[in-house]
Amino acid sequence: MSGSESPLQTLRSCLARRPVGLVGLGLIGGSIGLDLKAQGISTVALVHRARTAERARQRGLADVISTDPAVLGEAGLVVLCLPLDRLLVPTPQLLSALPRQALVSDVGSVKGPVLDAWQAACSGRFIGGHPMAGTTAAGVDAGQVGLFQGRPWAVTTTETTSSADLALLEALVGVLGARVIHCTAQNHDRAVALVSHLPVLVSAALLDTVAGERDPLIRHLAESLASSGFADTTRVGGGNPRLGALMVSHNRQALRQALRHYRDSLDALEDMVQEERWDQLYIALQQTQTLRQQVVDLP
Protein backbone atom coordinates (compact mmCIF):
# COMPACT_ATOMS: atom_id res chain seq x y z
CA MET A 1 0.00 0.00 0.00
CA SER A 2 1.10 3.57 -0.57
CA GLY A 3 -0.38 6.88 0.52
CA SER A 4 -1.53 7.58 -3.01
CA GLU A 5 -3.80 4.52 -3.18
CA SER A 6 -7.53 5.08 -3.06
CA PRO A 7 -9.48 3.31 -0.29
CA LEU A 8 -10.96 1.06 -2.99
CA GLN A 9 -7.50 0.04 -4.25
CA THR A 10 -6.36 -0.60 -0.67
CA LEU A 11 -9.47 -2.62 0.13
CA ARG A 12 -9.01 -4.75 -3.00
CA SER A 13 -5.36 -5.46 -2.26
CA CYS A 14 -6.00 -6.21 1.44
CA LEU A 15 -8.86 -8.58 0.60
CA ALA A 16 -6.86 -10.41 -2.09
CA ARG A 17 -10.03 -11.49 -3.93
CA ARG A 18 -11.76 -12.68 -0.79
CA PRO A 19 -15.31 -11.38 -0.26
CA VAL A 20 -16.50 -9.17 2.59
CA GLY A 21 -18.81 -11.12 4.89
CA LEU A 22 -21.84 -9.42 6.43
CA VAL A 23 -23.71 -10.90 9.39
CA GLY A 24 -27.16 -9.31 9.28
CA LEU A 25 -28.67 -7.26 6.44
CA GLY A 26 -30.72 -4.66 8.30
CA LEU A 27 -30.22 -0.92 7.95
CA ILE A 28 -26.46 -1.01 8.48
CA GLY A 29 -25.62 -4.38 6.91
CA GLY A 30 -27.87 -3.78 3.93
CA SER A 31 -26.43 -0.31 3.36
CA ILE A 32 -22.86 -1.65 3.49
CA GLY A 33 -23.84 -4.39 1.04
CA LEU A 34 -25.37 -1.97 -1.47
CA ASP A 35 -22.38 0.39 -1.34
CA LEU A 36 -19.84 -2.43 -1.75
CA LYS A 37 -21.82 -3.84 -4.67
CA ALA A 38 -21.76 -0.43 -6.35
CA GLN A 39 -17.96 -0.41 -5.99
CA GLY A 40 -17.57 -3.94 -7.36
CA ILE A 41 -16.46 -5.56 -4.08
CA SER A 42 -17.93 -9.06 -3.72
CA THR A 43 -19.95 -9.82 -0.60
CA VAL A 44 -21.39 -12.86 1.20
CA ALA A 45 -24.05 -12.50 3.88
CA LEU A 46 -25.47 -14.56 6.70
CA VAL A 47 -29.03 -13.83 7.81
CA HIS A 48 -31.27 -15.39 10.45
CA ARG A 49 -34.46 -16.19 8.56
CA ALA A 50 -35.17 -17.73 5.15
CA ARG A 51 -37.70 -15.03 4.41
CA THR A 52 -35.11 -12.32 5.09
CA ALA A 53 -32.67 -14.09 2.77
CA GLU A 54 -35.27 -14.15 0.01
CA ARG A 55 -36.09 -10.47 0.30
CA ALA A 56 -32.40 -9.54 0.61
CA ARG A 57 -31.71 -11.45 -2.64
CA GLN A 58 -34.53 -9.55 -4.37
CA ARG A 59 -32.95 -6.30 -3.22
CA GLY A 60 -29.46 -7.46 -4.22
CA LEU A 61 -27.99 -6.62 -0.80
CA ALA A 62 -25.09 -9.09 -1.25
CA ASP A 63 -23.78 -11.44 -3.93
CA VAL A 64 -24.42 -14.64 -1.93
CA ILE A 65 -27.00 -14.66 0.87
CA SER A 66 -27.73 -17.64 3.08
CA THR A 67 -29.04 -18.75 6.48
CA ASP A 68 -26.12 -21.25 6.58
CA PRO A 69 -23.12 -19.89 8.55
CA ALA A 70 -20.82 -21.69 6.08
CA VAL A 71 -21.55 -18.86 3.62
CA LEU A 72 -18.88 -16.83 5.47
CA GLY A 73 -16.16 -19.44 4.81
CA GLU A 74 -14.12 -17.50 2.23
CA ALA A 75 -14.48 -14.01 3.73
CA GLY A 76 -11.38 -11.90 4.38
CA LEU A 77 -13.29 -9.44 6.57
CA VAL A 78 -16.52 -10.11 8.46
CA VAL A 79 -18.65 -7.22 9.70
CA LEU A 80 -21.17 -8.13 12.42
CA CYS A 81 -24.25 -6.00 11.72
CA LEU A 82 -26.45 -7.47 14.44
CA PRO A 83 -28.73 -5.83 16.98
CA LEU A 84 -26.83 -5.07 20.19
CA ASP A 85 -28.38 -7.87 22.27
CA ARG A 86 -27.51 -10.55 19.69
CA LEU A 87 -24.07 -8.99 19.23
CA LEU A 88 -23.34 -9.29 22.94
CA VAL A 89 -24.23 -12.98 23.11
CA PRO A 90 -22.45 -14.63 20.16
CA THR A 91 -23.93 -18.02 19.28
CA PRO A 92 -21.57 -21.02 19.07
CA GLN A 93 -22.73 -21.53 15.46
CA LEU A 94 -21.63 -18.05 14.48
CA LEU A 95 -18.36 -18.29 16.38
CA SER A 96 -17.43 -21.57 14.71
CA ALA A 97 -18.39 -20.20 11.27
CA LEU A 98 -16.00 -17.24 11.44
CA PRO A 99 -13.11 -18.13 9.14
CA ARG A 100 -9.60 -18.08 10.60
CA GLN A 101 -8.26 -15.79 7.90
CA ALA A 102 -10.85 -13.08 8.54
CA LEU A 103 -10.59 -9.84 10.46
CA VAL A 104 -13.85 -9.35 12.39
CA SER A 105 -15.50 -5.98 13.06
CA ASP A 106 -18.94 -4.81 14.18
CA VAL A 107 -21.21 -1.78 14.12
CA GLY A 108 -22.66 -1.84 17.65
CA SER A 109 -23.48 1.38 19.47
CA VAL A 110 -21.53 0.52 22.64
CA LYS A 111 -17.98 -0.70 22.36
CA GLY A 112 -16.65 -1.86 25.77
CA PRO A 113 -19.07 -4.79 26.20
CA VAL A 114 -18.71 -5.74 22.51
CA LEU A 115 -14.93 -5.90 22.88
CA ASP A 116 -15.33 -8.07 25.97
CA ALA A 117 -17.59 -10.45 24.08
CA TRP A 118 -15.56 -10.76 20.87
CA GLN A 119 -11.88 -10.02 21.32
CA ALA A 120 -10.91 -13.33 22.87
CA ALA A 121 -13.31 -15.25 20.60
CA CYS A 122 -11.52 -13.85 17.52
CA SER A 123 -8.00 -14.47 18.85
CA GLY A 124 -7.36 -10.74 18.94
CA ARG A 125 -8.35 -10.17 15.32
CA PHE A 126 -11.35 -8.07 16.25
CA ILE A 127 -11.65 -4.28 15.85
CA GLY A 128 -14.81 -2.65 17.12
CA GLY A 129 -16.53 -0.13 14.87
CA HIS A 130 -19.50 2.22 15.12
CA PRO A 131 -20.85 4.15 12.14
CA MET A 132 -22.65 7.29 13.36
CA ALA A 133 -25.43 7.08 10.80
CA GLY A 134 -28.95 6.19 11.63
CA THR A 135 -32.47 6.55 10.36
CA THR A 136 -35.67 5.39 12.03
CA ALA A 137 -35.87 2.63 9.44
CA ALA A 138 -34.95 -0.96 10.35
CA GLY A 139 -35.05 -4.40 8.75
CA VAL A 140 -34.19 -5.88 5.40
CA ASP A 141 -35.91 -3.07 3.48
CA ALA A 142 -34.06 -0.30 5.33
CA GLY A 143 -30.61 -0.51 3.73
CA GLN A 144 -29.85 2.37 1.36
CA VAL A 145 -27.05 3.54 -0.90
CA GLY A 146 -24.76 6.24 0.52
CA LEU A 147 -25.94 6.02 4.14
CA PHE A 148 -22.41 6.54 5.52
CA GLN A 149 -21.29 9.29 3.14
CA GLY A 150 -19.49 11.98 5.15
CA ARG A 151 -20.48 10.44 8.50
CA PRO A 152 -18.07 9.63 11.35
CA TRP A 153 -17.22 5.94 11.91
CA ALA A 154 -15.60 5.21 15.27
CA VAL A 155 -12.83 2.59 15.10
CA THR A 156 -11.73 1.26 18.48
CA THR A 157 -8.28 -0.21 18.21
CA THR A 158 -6.48 -1.93 21.10
CA GLU A 159 -2.82 -2.50 21.91
CA THR A 160 -2.89 -5.79 20.01
CA THR A 161 -4.43 -4.44 16.79
CA SER A 162 -2.09 -5.07 13.86
CA SER A 163 -1.43 -2.30 11.34
CA ALA A 164 -2.50 -4.61 8.50
CA ASP A 165 -5.89 -5.27 10.13
CA LEU A 166 -6.36 -1.57 10.82
CA ALA A 167 -5.54 -0.72 7.20
CA LEU A 168 -8.15 -3.21 5.99
CA LEU A 169 -10.91 -1.82 8.20
CA GLU A 170 -9.96 1.78 7.39
CA ALA A 171 -10.13 0.96 3.69
CA LEU A 172 -13.65 -0.43 4.12
CA VAL A 173 -14.77 2.68 5.98
CA GLY A 174 -13.15 4.86 3.29
CA VAL A 175 -14.89 2.98 0.47
CA LEU A 176 -18.21 3.60 2.24
CA GLY A 177 -17.43 7.34 2.25
CA ALA A 178 -17.25 7.64 6.05
CA ARG A 179 -14.58 9.34 8.18
CA VAL A 180 -12.56 7.16 10.58
CA ILE A 181 -12.49 8.46 14.16
CA HIS A 182 -9.91 6.58 16.25
CA CYS A 183 -10.63 6.04 19.95
CA THR A 184 -10.52 3.47 22.69
CA ALA A 185 -13.68 1.52 23.46
CA GLN A 186 -13.91 3.20 26.86
CA ASN A 187 -13.58 6.72 25.48
CA HIS A 188 -16.09 5.91 22.74
CA ASP A 189 -18.61 4.83 25.34
CA ARG A 190 -18.11 7.99 27.43
CA ALA A 191 -18.49 10.19 24.34
CA VAL A 192 -21.64 8.49 23.02
CA ALA A 193 -23.12 8.58 26.53
CA LEU A 194 -23.07 12.38 26.06
CA VAL A 195 -24.19 12.74 22.44
CA SER A 196 -26.25 9.62 21.84
CA HIS A 197 -27.54 7.89 24.99
CA LEU A 198 -28.16 10.92 27.24
CA PRO A 199 -30.26 12.55 24.47
CA VAL A 200 -32.53 9.46 24.47
CA LEU A 201 -33.40 9.93 28.17
CA VAL A 202 -33.58 13.74 27.98
CA SER A 203 -35.92 13.47 25.03
CA ALA A 204 -38.01 10.65 26.50
CA ALA A 205 -38.49 12.68 29.71
CA LEU A 206 -39.88 15.53 27.60
CA LEU A 207 -42.46 13.23 26.04
CA ASP A 208 -43.29 11.84 29.47
CA THR A 209 -43.83 15.38 30.80
CA VAL A 210 -46.46 16.06 28.14
CA ALA A 211 -48.04 12.63 28.69
CA GLY A 212 -48.16 13.34 32.43
CA GLU A 213 -49.96 16.70 32.14
CA ARG A 214 -52.94 16.27 34.45
CA ASP A 215 -55.27 18.82 32.86
CA PRO A 216 -56.69 16.99 29.80
CA LEU A 217 -57.50 20.32 28.11
CA ILE A 218 -53.88 21.48 28.36
CA ARG A 219 -52.52 18.10 27.33
CA HIS A 220 -54.75 17.98 24.27
CA LEU A 221 -53.88 21.59 23.39
CA ALA A 222 -50.16 20.89 23.82
CA GLU A 223 -50.44 17.93 21.45
CA SER A 224 -52.35 20.07 18.94
CA LEU A 225 -49.79 22.88 19.05
CA ALA A 226 -46.67 20.69 18.95
CA SER A 227 -44.60 21.80 16.00
CA SER A 228 -41.27 20.99 14.34
CA GLY A 229 -39.26 22.05 17.41
CA PHE A 230 -41.03 19.50 19.59
CA ALA A 231 -40.81 16.90 16.85
CA ASP A 232 -37.03 17.32 16.58
CA THR A 233 -36.39 17.41 20.33
CA THR A 234 -38.40 14.23 20.89
CA ARG A 235 -37.22 12.17 17.90
CA VAL A 236 -34.69 10.02 19.76
CA GLY A 237 -36.88 9.71 22.89
CA GLY A 238 -39.66 8.40 20.67
CA GLY A 239 -37.35 5.99 18.84
CA ASN A 240 -36.96 2.22 19.01
CA PRO A 241 -37.52 1.33 22.72
CA ARG A 242 -35.61 -1.95 22.49
CA LEU A 243 -32.52 -0.27 21.06
CA GLY A 244 -32.84 2.57 23.56
CA ALA A 245 -33.04 0.28 26.59
CA LEU A 246 -30.16 -1.86 25.28
CA MET A 247 -27.86 1.13 24.70
CA VAL A 248 -28.66 2.58 28.11
CA SER A 249 -28.26 -0.69 30.00
CA HIS A 250 -24.95 -1.58 28.33
CA ASN A 251 -23.47 1.87 28.85
CA ARG A 252 -24.92 2.57 32.28
CA GLN A 253 -21.74 3.70 34.02
CA ALA A 254 -20.87 6.45 31.53
CA LEU A 255 -24.53 7.37 31.25
CA ARG A 256 -24.94 7.85 35.00
CA GLN A 257 -22.09 10.35 34.97
CA ALA A 258 -23.58 12.12 31.94
CA LEU A 259 -26.95 12.31 33.74
CA ARG A 260 -25.31 13.93 36.78
CA HIS A 261 -23.69 16.58 34.62
CA TYR A 262 -26.92 17.13 32.70
CA ARG A 263 -28.75 17.72 35.95
CA ASP A 264 -26.19 20.40 36.92
CA SER A 265 -26.66 22.14 33.57
CA LEU A 266 -30.45 22.07 33.83
CA ASP A 267 -30.29 23.28 37.45
CA ALA A 268 -28.23 26.28 36.38
CA LEU A 269 -30.72 27.22 33.66
CA GLU A 270 -33.67 26.67 36.00
CA ASP A 271 -32.07 28.93 38.61
CA MET A 272 -31.86 31.70 36.02
CA VAL A 273 -35.59 31.28 35.33
CA GLN A 274 -36.49 31.16 39.03
CA GLU A 275 -34.38 34.21 39.86
CA GLU A 276 -35.32 36.04 36.64
CA ARG A 277 -31.71 36.53 35.58
CA TRP A 278 -32.72 37.05 31.93
CA ASP A 279 -29.44 38.62 30.79
CA GLN A 280 -27.59 35.59 32.09
CA LEU A 281 -30.06 33.26 30.37
CA TYR A 282 -29.51 35.16 27.13
CA ILE A 283 -25.73 34.71 27.47
CA ALA A 284 -26.18 30.99 28.26
CA LEU A 285 -28.33 30.54 25.14
CA GLN A 286 -25.76 32.45 23.06
CA GLN A 287 -23.15 29.94 24.25
CA THR A 288 -25.30 26.91 23.42
CA GLN A 289 -26.05 28.42 20.00
CA THR A 290 -22.31 28.80 19.33
CA LEU A 291 -21.58 25.29 20.56
CA ARG A 292 -24.22 23.74 18.35
CA GLN A 293 -22.89 25.58 15.30
CA GLN A 294 -19.45 24.15 16.10
CA VAL A 295 -20.62 20.60 16.69
CA VAL A 296 -23.41 20.08 14.23
CA ASP A 297 -22.31 20.18 10.66
CA LEU A 298 -24.93 18.14 8.93
CA PRO A 299 -26.39 18.34 5.45
Next chain:
Amino acid sequence: MSGSESPLQTLRSCLARRPVGLVGLGLIGGSIGLDLKAQGISTVALVHRARTAERARQRGLADVISTDPAVLGEAGLVVLCLPLDRLLVPTPQLLSALPRQALVSDVGSVKGPVLDAWQAACSGRFIGGHPMAGTTAAGVDAGQVGLFQGRPWAVTTTETTSSADLALLEALVGVLGARVIHCTAQNHDRAVALVSHLPVLVSAALLDTVAGERDPLIRHLAESLASSGFADTTRVGGGNPRLGALMVSHNRQALRQALRHYRDSLDALEDMVQEERWDQLYIALQQTQTLRQQVVDLP
Protein backbone atom coordinates in the same frame (compact mmCIF):
# COMPACT_ATOMS: atom_id res chain seq x y z
CA MET B 1 -71.44 34.18 4.81
CA SER B 2 -72.54 30.59 4.45
CA GLY B 3 -70.87 27.30 5.39
CA SER B 4 -70.23 26.57 1.74
CA GLU B 5 -68.05 29.63 1.20
CA SER B 6 -64.32 29.07 0.79
CA PRO B 7 -61.98 30.87 3.22
CA LEU B 8 -60.94 33.08 0.29
CA GLN B 9 -64.55 34.09 -0.45
CA THR B 10 -65.13 34.78 3.24
CA LEU B 11 -61.95 36.81 3.55
CA ARG B 12 -62.88 38.90 0.49
CA SER B 13 -66.38 39.60 1.76
CA CYS B 14 -65.20 40.40 5.32
CA LEU B 15 -62.50 42.76 4.03
CA ALA B 16 -64.89 44.55 1.64
CA ARG B 17 -62.03 45.62 -0.67
CA ARG B 18 -59.86 46.85 2.18
CA PRO B 19 -56.27 45.56 2.18
CA VAL B 20 -54.64 43.40 4.86
CA GLY B 21 -52.04 45.38 6.78
CA LEU B 22 -48.81 43.70 7.87
CA VAL B 23 -46.53 45.22 10.51
CA GLY B 24 -43.14 43.64 9.94
CA LEU B 25 -42.04 41.55 6.92
CA GLY B 26 -39.73 38.98 8.50
CA LEU B 27 -40.27 35.22 8.26
CA ILE B 28 -43.92 35.33 9.34
CA GLY B 29 -44.98 38.68 7.89
CA GLY B 30 -43.18 38.02 4.61
CA SER B 31 -44.69 34.55 4.29
CA ILE B 32 -48.21 35.89 4.93
CA GLY B 33 -47.60 38.60 2.33
CA LEU B 34 -46.44 36.14 -0.35
CA ASP B 35 -49.39 33.78 0.25
CA LEU B 36 -51.97 36.59 0.18
CA LYS B 37 -50.45 37.97 -3.02
CA ALA B 38 -50.73 34.52 -4.63
CA GLN B 39 -54.44 34.51 -3.71
CA GLY B 40 -55.04 38.02 -5.07
CA ILE B 41 -55.66 39.69 -1.69
CA SER B 42 -54.17 43.20 -1.57
CA THR B 43 -51.71 44.00 1.19
CA VAL B 44 -50.03 47.06 2.72
CA ALA B 45 -47.00 46.75 4.98
CA LEU B 46 -45.18 48.84 7.55
CA VAL B 47 -41.50 48.13 8.13
CA HIS B 48 -38.92 49.72 10.40
CA ARG B 49 -36.04 50.50 8.04
CA ALA B 50 -35.85 52.01 4.55
CA ARG B 51 -33.43 49.29 3.47
CA THR B 52 -35.89 46.60 4.57
CA ALA B 53 -38.65 48.34 2.60
CA GLU B 54 -36.48 48.36 -0.50
CA ARG B 55 -35.61 44.68 -0.28
CA ALA B 56 -39.21 43.75 0.58
CA ARG B 57 -40.38 45.62 -2.57
CA GLN B 58 -37.84 43.71 -4.65
CA ARG B 59 -39.22 40.46 -3.25
CA GLY B 60 -42.83 41.60 -3.73
CA LEU B 61 -43.77 40.80 -0.14
CA ALA B 62 -46.72 43.28 -0.18
CA ASP B 63 -48.42 45.60 -2.68
CA VAL B 64 -47.50 48.80 -0.84
CA ILE B 65 -44.54 48.86 1.55
CA SER B 66 -43.50 51.87 3.60
CA THR B 67 -41.71 53.03 6.73
CA ASP B 68 -44.58 55.54 7.22
CA PRO B 69 -47.27 54.19 9.63
CA ALA B 70 -49.91 55.96 7.50
CA VAL B 71 -49.55 53.09 5.01
CA LEU B 72 -51.90 51.09 7.25
CA GLY B 73 -54.70 53.69 6.97
CA GLU B 74 -57.09 51.71 4.75
CA ALA B 75 -56.50 48.24 6.22
CA GLY B 76 -59.46 46.14 7.35
CA LEU B 77 -57.23 43.72 9.26
CA VAL B 78 -53.77 44.41 10.65
CA VAL B 79 -51.46 41.54 11.62
CA LEU B 80 -48.58 42.50 13.91
CA CYS B 81 -45.63 40.35 12.81
CA LEU B 82 -43.05 41.85 15.15
CA PRO B 83 -40.42 40.25 17.37
CA LEU B 84 -41.83 39.54 20.83
CA ASP B 85 -40.01 42.37 22.61
CA ARG B 86 -41.25 45.01 20.15
CA LEU B 87 -44.71 43.46 20.20
CA LEU B 88 -44.90 43.79 23.99
CA VAL B 89 -44.02 47.49 23.98
CA PRO B 90 -46.21 49.10 21.30
CA THR B 91 -44.89 52.47 20.16
CA PRO B 92 -47.25 55.49 20.26
CA GLN B 93 -46.63 55.94 16.52
CA LEU B 94 -47.85 52.43 15.75
CA LEU B 95 -50.84 52.69 18.10
CA SER B 96 -52.00 55.95 16.54
CA ALA B 97 -51.55 54.54 13.01
CA LEU B 98 -53.88 51.58 13.57
CA PRO B 99 -57.08 52.44 11.71
CA ARG B 100 -60.33 52.40 13.67
CA GLN B 101 -62.04 50.06 11.23
CA ALA B 102 -59.37 47.36 11.52
CA LEU B 103 -59.33 44.16 13.50
CA VAL B 104 -55.83 43.71 14.93
CA SER B 105 -54.10 40.36 15.40
CA ASP B 106 -50.53 39.21 16.03
CA VAL B 107 -48.27 36.17 15.68
CA GLY B 108 -46.32 36.27 18.98
CA SER B 109 -45.23 33.08 20.70
CA VAL B 110 -46.70 33.99 24.11
CA LYS B 111 -50.28 35.21 24.31
CA GLY B 112 -51.10 36.41 27.85
CA PRO B 113 -48.65 39.35 27.89
CA VAL B 114 -49.54 40.25 24.28
CA LEU B 115 -53.22 40.40 25.19
CA ASP B 116 -52.39 42.63 28.17
CA ALA B 117 -50.42 44.97 25.92
CA TRP B 118 -52.91 45.23 23.05
CA GLN B 119 -56.49 44.50 24.03
CA ALA B 120 -57.22 47.84 25.65
CA ALA B 121 -55.19 49.72 23.04
CA CYS B 122 -57.39 48.27 20.27
CA SER B 123 -60.67 48.93 22.10
CA GLY B 124 -61.32 45.20 22.33
CA ARG B 125 -60.84 44.57 18.61
CA PHE B 126 -57.74 42.48 19.13
CA ILE B 127 -57.49 38.69 18.74
CA GLY B 128 -54.17 37.07 19.57
CA GLY B 129 -52.79 34.52 17.14
CA HIS B 130 -49.80 32.17 16.97
CA PRO B 131 -48.89 30.20 13.86
CA MET B 132 -46.93 27.07 14.85
CA ALA B 133 -44.56 27.26 11.91
CA GLY B 134 -40.94 28.16 12.22
CA THR B 135 -37.66 27.81 10.45
CA THR B 136 -34.26 28.99 11.60
CA ALA B 137 -34.45 31.73 8.96
CA ALA B 138 -35.25 35.32 9.96
CA GLY B 139 -35.39 38.73 8.31
CA VAL B 140 -36.73 40.16 5.10
CA ASP B 141 -35.31 37.34 2.98
CA ALA B 142 -36.86 34.59 5.13
CA GLY B 143 -40.51 34.76 4.04
CA GLN B 144 -41.60 31.85 1.85
CA VAL B 145 -44.70 30.65 0.04
CA GLY B 146 -46.76 27.97 1.81
CA LEU B 147 -45.04 28.24 5.23
CA PHE B 148 -48.32 27.72 7.11
CA GLN B 149 -49.77 24.95 4.96
CA GLY B 150 -51.26 22.28 7.25
CA ARG B 151 -49.77 23.86 10.39
CA PRO B 152 -51.74 24.71 13.57
CA TRP B 153 -52.51 28.40 14.19
CA ALA B 154 -53.64 29.19 17.73
CA VAL B 155 -56.41 31.81 17.92
CA THR B 156 -57.01 33.19 21.42
CA THR B 157 -60.47 34.65 21.62
CA THR B 158 -61.83 36.41 24.70
CA GLU B 159 -65.35 36.98 26.03
CA THR B 160 -65.56 40.25 24.11
CA THR B 161 -64.49 38.85 20.71
CA SER B 162 -67.24 39.44 18.14
CA SER B 163 -68.24 36.65 15.78
CA ALA B 164 -67.61 38.91 12.79
CA ASP B 165 -64.03 39.58 13.91
CA LEU B 166 -63.45 35.90 14.56
CA ALA B 167 -64.80 34.99 11.12
CA LEU B 168 -62.38 37.47 9.53
CA LEU B 169 -59.32 36.10 11.32
CA GLU B 170 -60.37 32.49 10.70
CA ALA B 171 -60.75 33.27 7.02
CA LEU B 172 -57.20 34.67 6.91
CA VAL B 173 -55.82 31.57 8.63
CA GLY B 174 -57.80 29.38 6.24
CA VAL B 175 -56.49 31.21 3.17
CA LEU B 176 -52.96 30.62 4.44
CA GLY B 177 -53.74 26.87 4.62
CA ALA B 178 -53.35 26.64 8.40
CA ARG B 179 -55.68 24.95 10.93
CA VAL B 180 -57.34 27.17 13.56
CA ILE B 181 -56.88 25.92 17.15
CA HIS B 182 -59.12 27.84 19.56
CA CYS B 183 -57.88 28.43 23.08
CA THR B 184 -57.60 31.05 25.78
CA ALA B 185 -54.36 33.01 26.05
CA GLN B 186 -53.66 31.39 29.42
CA ASN B 187 -54.17 27.84 28.15
CA HIS B 188 -52.07 28.61 25.07
CA ASP B 189 -49.21 29.73 27.26
CA ARG B 190 -49.40 26.60 29.45
CA ALA B 191 -49.47 24.35 26.38
CA VAL B 192 -46.54 26.03 24.59
CA ALA B 193 -44.57 25.99 27.86
CA LEU B 194 -44.67 22.19 27.48
CA VAL B 195 -44.08 21.75 23.75
CA SER B 196 -42.13 24.86 22.81
CA HIS B 197 -40.41 26.64 25.72
CA LEU B 198 -39.47 23.66 27.91
CA PRO B 199 -37.79 21.97 24.90
CA VAL B 200 -35.54 25.05 24.53
CA LEU B 201 -34.15 24.63 28.07
CA VAL B 202 -34.00 20.83 27.94
CA SER B 203 -32.09 21.04 24.68
CA ALA B 204 -29.82 23.89 25.80
CA ALA B 205 -28.89 21.92 28.95
CA LEU B 206 -27.81 19.03 26.72
CA LEU B 207 -25.47 21.30 24.76
CA ASP B 208 -24.18 22.76 28.02
CA THR B 209 -23.46 19.25 29.33
CA VAL B 210 -21.22 18.52 26.34
CA ALA B 211 -19.58 21.95 26.61
CA GLY B 212 -18.94 21.32 30.31
CA GLU B 213 -17.20 17.93 29.83
CA ARG B 214 -13.92 18.40 31.69
CA ASP B 215 -11.84 15.82 29.84
CA PRO B 216 -10.86 17.59 26.60
CA LEU B 217 -10.29 14.24 24.85
CA ILE B 218 -13.84 13.09 25.63
CA ARG B 219 -15.34 16.45 24.75
CA HIS B 220 -13.56 16.52 21.40
CA LEU B 221 -14.54 12.90 20.70
CA ALA B 222 -18.17 13.61 21.65
CA GLU B 223 -18.23 16.53 19.21
CA SER B 224 -16.68 14.35 16.50
CA LEU B 225 -19.20 11.53 17.02
CA ALA B 226 -22.31 13.72 17.32
CA SER B 227 -24.79 12.56 14.72
CA SER B 228 -28.30 13.34 13.53
CA GLY B 229 -29.86 12.33 16.85
CA PHE B 230 -27.80 14.92 18.72
CA ALA B 231 -28.41 17.47 15.97
CA ASP B 232 -32.17 17.04 16.25
CA THR B 233 -32.29 17.02 20.05
CA THR B 234 -30.22 20.22 20.25
CA ARG B 235 -31.82 22.21 17.43
CA VAL B 236 -34.06 24.39 19.58
CA GLY B 237 -31.47 24.76 22.37
CA GLY B 238 -29.03 26.03 19.75
CA GLY B 239 -31.57 28.40 18.20
CA ASN B 240 -31.94 32.18 18.36
CA PRO B 241 -30.87 33.13 21.94
CA ARG B 242 -32.78 36.43 21.92
CA LEU B 243 -36.04 34.73 20.97
CA GLY B 244 -35.38 31.92 23.46
CA ALA B 245 -34.75 34.27 26.37
CA LEU B 246 -37.79 36.39 25.44
CA MET B 247 -40.15 33.40 25.25
CA VAL B 248 -38.88 32.01 28.53
CA SER B 249 -39.01 35.31 30.40
CA HIS B 250 -42.52 36.16 29.20
CA ASN B 251 -43.91 32.73 29.99
CA ARG B 252 -41.99 32.09 33.19
CA GLN B 253 -44.89 31.01 35.37
CA ALA B 254 -46.09 28.22 33.09
CA LEU B 255 -42.50 27.29 32.32
CA ARG B 256 -41.58 26.87 35.98
CA GLN B 257 -44.40 24.38 36.40
CA ALA B 258 -43.35 22.55 33.22
CA LEU B 259 -39.76 22.38 34.55
CA ARG B 260 -40.96 20.85 37.82
CA HIS B 261 -42.86 18.15 35.94
CA TYR B 262 -39.92 17.56 33.61
CA ARG B 263 -37.66 17.02 36.59
CA ASP B 264 -40.06 14.38 37.95
CA SER B 265 -40.06 12.56 34.61
CA LEU B 266 -36.27 12.63 34.34
CA ASP B 267 -35.92 11.50 37.96
CA ALA B 268 -38.12 8.47 37.26
CA LEU B 269 -36.01 7.47 34.23
CA GLU B 270 -32.77 8.07 36.13
CA ASP B 271 -33.98 5.86 38.99
CA MET B 272 -34.54 3.03 36.50
CA VAL B 273 -30.95 3.43 35.29
CA GLN B 274 -29.54 3.62 38.83
CA GLU B 275 -31.51 0.59 40.00
CA GLU B 276 -31.02 -1.30 36.73
CA ARG B 277 -34.74 -1.81 36.20
CA TRP B 278 -34.28 -2.39 32.45
CA ASP B 279 -37.67 -3.97 31.80
CA GLN B 280 -39.32 -0.92 33.27
CA LEU B 281 -37.12 1.37 31.18
CA TYR B 282 -38.13 -0.58 28.09
CA ILE B 283 -41.81 -0.12 28.95
CA ALA B 284 -41.27 3.61 29.59
CA LEU B 285 -39.57 3.99 26.20
CA GLN B 286 -42.41 2.06 24.54
CA GLN B 287 -44.83 4.58 26.03
CA THR B 288 -42.83 7.59 24.84
CA GLN B 289 -42.57 6.02 21.38
CA THR B 290 -46.36 5.64 21.25
CA LEU B 291 -46.91 9.16 22.51
CA ARG B 292 -44.61 10.67 19.91
CA GLN B 293 -46.37 8.78 17.13
CA GLN B 294 -49.66 10.24 18.38
CA VAL B 295 -48.42 13.79 18.73
CA VAL B 296 -46.00 14.26 15.90
CA ASP B 297 -47.59 14.13 12.51
CA LEU B 298 -45.25 16.16 10.41
CA PRO B 299 -44.27 15.96 6.79
